[in-house]
Amino acid sequence: MKCKDPIGRYIENSIGELHELLAALVRIPAPSHHEEARAAFCKSWLEAQGATGVYLDEANNCVYPINCEGRDDLVVFAAHTDTVFPDLEPFELKSDGKRFYAPGVGDDTACLAVLLMIAKFFLQSGRKPSCGILIVANACEEGLGNLKGVRQIMKDYAGRVRKFYTFDGTYDELVCKCVGSHRYEVECKTVGGHSFSAFGNPNAIAELAEVISKLYRVALPQKEGARTTYNVGMIEGGTSVNAIAQSAKMLYEYRSDNAECLSDMKAQFEEIIEQANRSGVAKFEVRTIGVRPCEGEVDPVVLREMIEDAVAVCEACSNIPCKQESGSTDCNVPMSLGIPSVCVGLYLGHGAHTREEFLEIDSLPVGMHICFQIMQKFFL
Ligand SMILES: [Zn+2]
Structure with a gap:
């Protein structure tokens, strides 16, 4: 082992503890909106390492502020x-000695x-x-x-990050x-009725299908370097094979890495729904179930520095290339909100969002080095 500096020794000595911590966290179910138990576990774990001031907020976050009082940096x-x-x-x-498996x-x-x-390392190092x-x-x-x-x-923490x-x-x-x-x-609602005796009444499934075809014929906004996509991910509706459907609904999304393209898609979507409602054949109701914003006005110099630094850290610690992606x-x-931000990975593995997900056990010490290198620049 070449690393005999404090962090190198710490990582070498704490791999077992990391594995136990990972197993303990995996065991605590945490679907979105139900993270209470995991958050509470993180709070007690941090406190057991000597952290003070850790709290849980109303969104189920576990927050550990260090040196934040009166500061806006x-x-x-x-x-x-x-x-x-x-x-x-x-x-x-589960483990086969090389990989850890769990959703x-x-x-x-x-x-x-x-x-x-790594938070524990900084706590105990006194830095x-x-x-x-x-x-x-x-x-x-x-x-x-x-x-x-x-x-x-x-x-x-508005205005302070x-x-x-x-x-x-x-x-x-x-x-x-x-x-x-x-x-x-x-959701599309209309008259419906008996498939034989009321034949000719509007059918919610057919009306919704019409709207879906229109959504699949929109002109994708073209902007250099930008990627825009759309998808109808689920449809359901109707009552039976011999009933003209009274209602049908779908889940629809569009995405883009460019804010203008995103609003262009919004305008096209709203126009299609408005048109469908104007026809008076069926009533379309739209419920927004998710909004993820694009990049605002972020200082390009600071962001570039953060990206280059993070890529350099990942490549130096792992000896493999690190690609820059949209996500x-x-x-x-x-x-x-204009705050420069990056998303850094800390393991190698496969099958995220599937029940067959696994990670390479050997990648965890590399992840610890990456996490340490990123954070240590903000410690004396
Ligand atoms: Zn994730």
């Missing part, structure tokens, strides 16, 4: 506690466990931060969590461009 280090799985039964961490093991439980272990630091185990990053956890942090890091995903890529999205439930992460919220 805060840097946030976050990892999300929620997983995409609705299960309320504990998962067990959510990598995304984002491994990053959370690594962040906690003082050079600015205000917020360590956050945050809720509601996934799907319909709609970034509620980070929104709460940005509200509670100057940089934001979230640890999420694998260290062979860095998410540094925000993909914003709008998500809707669209939808907790960074969307601070970036929309």
Whole structure:
């Protein structure tokens, strides 16, 4: 082992503890909006390491402010506690000696466990931060969590955060461009009736299908370097094979990494729904179920520096290339507010958002080094 500096020794000696912490976190179910137990666990764990001032907020975040009193130069280090799985039964961490298997093991439980272990290192090393630091185990990053956890942090610390890091995903890529999205439930209601005797009455399924075809013929906004997509992800409706459907609904979203393209899609969507309602054949009701903002006015120089520095750290610690990607992460919220943000991965693995998810056990010490290198620049 070449690393005999304090962090090298710490990582070598604490791998077993990291594995236990990961297993303990995996065992605590944490679907989006139900992260209470994981948040409470993180709070007691941090307190057991000697942390003071740790609190749980109303969005189920566990927040550990260090040196923040009266300061407005805060840097946030976050990892999300929620997983995409609705299960309320504990998962067990399985191992074949090379890989750890469990739903959510990598995304984002491994990053959370690594962040906690590195927070412990700073706690015990006695190194003082050079600015205000917020360590956050945050809720509601996934799907319909709609970034509620980070929104709460940005509200509670409004105007005081100057940089934001979230640890999420694998260290062979860095998410540094925000993909914003709008998500809707669209419900169509109409007369319906008996399929034979009332034949000719409007059918909600057919009316909704008409709208879907229109949505699939929209002109995608063209802007250099931007990518825009759309999807109808679910439809349901009707009563039976011999009934003209009275109602039908769908889930629809569009995404873009460019704010103008996103509003262009919004305008086209609203026009199609308005047109459909004007026809008077059926009534369309739209419920917004998710809004993830795009990048706002972020200082390009500071952001560039953060990205280049994070890529350099990931590549130096892992000896593999780190690609720069667009994505939808907790960074969307601070970036929309003009706060430079990046999303850094702390493990290697595969199958995020599936029950077959696994991570490479050997990648965890590398993740600890990456997390330490990113954070240590903000300590004296
Ligand atoms: Zn994640």
